[in-house]
Amino acid sequence: MNSSSVTLLASGNSLGAYIPAMHLHTYLQGRGVGSDVHVLENVYHEEVRDKIRATKKAFHADFSVARMGHKLARPVDTSLNEEAVLRLLEDWMRAGVTRFAVFTGFWLPILERYKAAAGKPLDIRLIRLDAWDTPSFKVHKQLYPGYDNVWFYVPSELSPGAYIASDEAEPLPYGQRAGRILIHGGGWGIGTYAETIRELRGLGRRLDVIVYDPSEVEEDDGVTRYFGTDASWDPWSRDAQGRHTFPPMVRYVREQGVLREYPLRDYSAYTDLMRDCSAIISKPGGATLNDSLSFGIPFVMLEPFGDHELHNSAYWESCGFGIRFAEWQARNFSEHLLEGICTRLLEQRSKIKHFGRITYAAENSSYV
Incomplete structure (x- = not known):
């Protein structure tokens, strides 16, 4: 990877923070723009990933449980495997990664560490595909104002300015x-x-x-x-x-x-x-x-x-x-x-x- 490539930071915890990243990855690859996808759960402890599967089943079975879980969202610091995080940061440093598109706010503490270590300008865009803070960004309100927040849906502007798909095919009449x-x-x-x-x-x-x-x-x-x-x-x-x-x-x-x-x-x-x-x-x-x-x-x-x-x-x-x-x-x-x-x-x-x-x-x- 070189500095003109784009690193897409997604999450498997929510397909809403995964599928759009995969669409953008497919689109960029098809147009000769290098890109790579990283999923946050790959730097979690294994037992945390196992717990996610159980949580998904519980949320599916009872919508009221899902709503309660949403209200209890917290930063993921304790879920992170420090060795895996260090390997990832070293890989980015070695590859000279400078451009990121971020689909979940839970990546922000890791990006803060990379910004401090990189010692050079970084192009980091937070992709906001909701009209309001999602839990992953809400828990990092003190961090995200320091980044380029790309809001697709601004309530005061009733005309979305862009979309993300794997291609540019026109919709059917x-x-x-x-x-x-x-x-x-x-x-x-x-x-x-x-x-x-x-x-x-x-x-x-x-x-x-x-x-x-x-x-x-x-x-x-x-x-x-x-x-x-x-x-x-x-x-x-x-x-x-x-x-x-x-x-x-x-x-x-x-x-x-x-x-x-x-x-x-x-x-x-x-x-x-x-x-x-x-x-x-x-x-x-x-x-x-x-x-x-x-x-x-x-x-x-x-x-x-x-x-x-x-x-x-x-x-x-x-x-x-x-x-x-x-x-x-x-x-x-x-x-x-x-x-x-x-x-x-x-x-x-x-x-x-x-x-x-x-x-x-x-x-x-x-x-x-």
Whole structure:
């Protein structure tokens, strides 16, 4: 790696701080800009990583537990393996790393150490894909003002200025889409999405459901499709070439009680589902706002998880890019309403550029 490369600092604790980093990595690699992804959990103690898996299951099982856990967020200092941190800092020093895009605030104490050791200007951008502080940044309020905070969604400006995706493909016009609705509970499978699935299935709507666990897959009805992440994958693992990857996705089909799995060819097959859907239903996480904008998908928003998602929901609704599920329900699940939202999204999307193009591909650096 050289000084013009970009080091992307992600987290596997939340796919919202992992998938956008992987999209940016893919985009930059495709345009000849060197990039490397680091996942915070790889500098954790192993027992902490094991605990994350257990916590995810608990949060998935009970949304009230998830909300309480959100309120108890703390800095991750005690989770860090000092030897692993020192190896990482030495690797950066040896490689002369100077450019960072940071997708979670929990990296900030490590970056503070690198800034002190580097002794030269560094280009460090904090990627803020929410309209309010997420827990990872909130716990480091004393640190993040000293960095270049790149807010994608500024409440006083109802027009997002950029998006992040693996490419710059244009969204499909609404009339050319398959008319299916994509439903998920975010990377941890949390929220009120399960009740929503039952209601919409009862109305005969065509759904693509992203399940957290295969046990959620219902008997095949010829209309509802189920997808999920391969259970053996976690975000802090690397492939045989030592690289981080998008989650391997599978399609699930349950027939006469027997569950079968059909691996998708790659992650782009999943983004094709998003590109082709008429709406996405989920809690209002920042990465899903980005999906909504990137692919021009009307966002039907479920109950938010934490203050940042409450602000996200209010912002997206104010922009005219989404609607709360209860409101859509009250409007008889109007297709015409979704089409109007899509029109506004496509209009905004036509005015903006990919974050990687305007920031890194253009070699437009600022320093801290």
